[in-house]
Amino acid sequence: MPHFLYRTTLASAVLLACAGTALAQEQVVKIGHSGPLSGPNTFAGRDNDNGVRLAVEELNARKIKVGGKTLKFEVVSEDDQCDAKTGVAVAQKFVDTGVRYVMGPYCSGVTIPASRVYDNGGTLVSTVGTNPKITQAGYKNLFRIVASDxxxxxxxxxxxxxxxxxxxxxxxxxxxxxxxxxxxxxxxxxxxxxxxxxxxxxxxxxxxxxxxxxxxxxxxxxxxxxxxxxxxxxxxxxxxxxxxxxxxxxxxxxxxxxxxxxxxxxxxxxxxxxxxxAGMLVDGDAGAKTFQDKFKQRYGQAPDVYGPFYYDQVMNLGQAMEKAGSTDPNKVGAWLHQHPYKGVMGEYAYDDKGNRVKAPVVVMTFEGGKAKPLASY
The missing domain is CATH 3.40.50.2300 (Response regulator)
Incomplete structure (x- = not known):
């Protein structure tokens, strides 16, 4: 072998070895997002997606280690159109491609049928679907991250x-x-x-x-x-x-x-x-106000209704993986049930059915085109 070819081959081998070592020290965790990315509720789906992505960026910056490997979070977003049939197909796609954590669905009519697919596939779901039937099915790794109907x-x-x-x-x-x-x-x-x-x-x-x-x-x-x-x-x-x-x-x-x-x-x-x-007053809480400013700087607009909840729960999942020392949805789910988490939108603690307990509710109206809080429960 000519000397220059040997050196090139050797250099390539070293680079491949280094890349292999880096990959070996890294574990990819896919965070799926199922929501309306088209249709009349697109604004909500995009906002929720932004909340997920902002949290993933922050978790990756923290370089969380589990089992000696640095977790690399990746967002996989799918448009369920707030349609039950489409949402079930999205759920099956996530399960088949190894997505073990899903944020959403947004619409209760999608969450109810899709949650069976997720449960059968071993995927942990964090939804803002508010219909009481969602958590009555008894799926152990399904969490409602806001107040119910x-x-x-x-x-x-x-x-x-x-x-x-x-x-x-x-x-x-x-x-x-x-x-x-x-x-x-x-x-x-x-x-x-x-x-x-x-x-x-x-x-x-x-x-x-x-x-x-x-x-x-x-x-x-x-x-x-x-x-x-x-x-x-x-x-x-x-x-x-x-x-x-x-x-x-x-x-x-x-x-x-x-x-x-x-x-x-x-x-x-x-x-x-x-x-x-189904949240807390943003302007009355320093942490929530900081989040709102950060969100606005990142996306050029203030968060809509659910973006902050999606952000909180993804951050909660990252902390749960770190504390539980595992990316297994069953172990992470067990941690969520046992340990409350303080987020932008208050404390996240769950009952045995996955309902968020003591979820705050604020009655609001509009003044000058902006939401104005009136009473909290």
Whole structure:
């Protein structure tokens, strides 16, 4: 062999050996994200994805070691379109490709069927799906990282009765697992508190014209209208409530706390929309405010409703792997059940079914196009 070829071959071998050693000292941990990256809820899916990615960047900078290897976190994001069939296909793809940690799904109607696939595949799931059925299935490695419909719906009913002094309420839902579940909980608690539910109407999560059902409701003269659904429908609904001259507040869950509401609803939103945000007050907490500034610097905009929760839970997972000394979802899941974590959005502690215990809920309205906190529960 010519001398220069020998030296080239030797140099290549050394480089390969070094690369092999580096890889041997590193362990890749894939963090999947399942959410709506297209369609009317794209803004929420992108925000959630940003929360995941920001946490992964920070975890990689920390160079966490488990079993002598440095963990390298990688984000794998898939568009489930808030569609059950698509979400199940995404779940199967994640399971088949060795993704053992998934953030999402965003929509309860996707989470309910997809969680069975994840459980069968040994994947740990952290969802913001709020329908109570999600955690009733008994999957040991499924965690709800926000308040459930039971908490949000009940607190909104309490606020309507005690603070808004409402006597009569109408209820609309979009027939999704999220919207219907939330509306059911609100109606149930409202009746317990002595409020009269004077109308129950239904729409879809694709609708934009609510004039017919709002005209029916107007005749019943409710003090408040509760909507179980998402911001892309709630915003035009608020405009049409104003257009029809209905003297009633529009109430809803945390999806109505989105910055998209004033963007889409304009002046029909200010002082007229009230929402139950499953989080804590950002401006009243130094850590949360720091996170918000960091997020804005990284992505050029403030976080939406759920981005901070996704960030918190990914950071929680990283710490759990380090403390448990394992990347095995069963061991990490056991750690999450046994040890609370203090994040941007408060303390994360879970009951035996994976519900977040003592999840904070803040009732908010809008003033000058910005969310304004009114009461916390």
């Amino acid at each position: 039971v908490q949000a719906g009940a607190n909104m009913a309490t606020y309507a009765a005690k603070d808004l002094k409402a006597k009569k309420v109408a209820v609309i839902d979009d027939r999704t697992a999220f919207g219907q579940g939330l509306a059911d909980e609100f109606a149930r608690e409202a009746q317990k508190l002595g409020l009269a539910v004077v109308g129950r109407e239904f729409t879809t999560d694709k609708a934009t014209d609510f004039m017919a059902i709002l005209t029916n409701i107007k005749a019943k003269q409710p003090d408040a209208i509760f909507y179980g659904g998402y911001a892309p429908q709630a915003a035009p609904m608020a405009r049409q409530i104003k257009q029809l001259g209905i003297n009633a507040k529009l109430l809803g869950g945390d999806t109505l706390c989105s910055p998209e509401m004033p963007k889409l609803g304009g002046d029909a939103v200010d002082g007229a929309v009230y929402c139950a945000y």
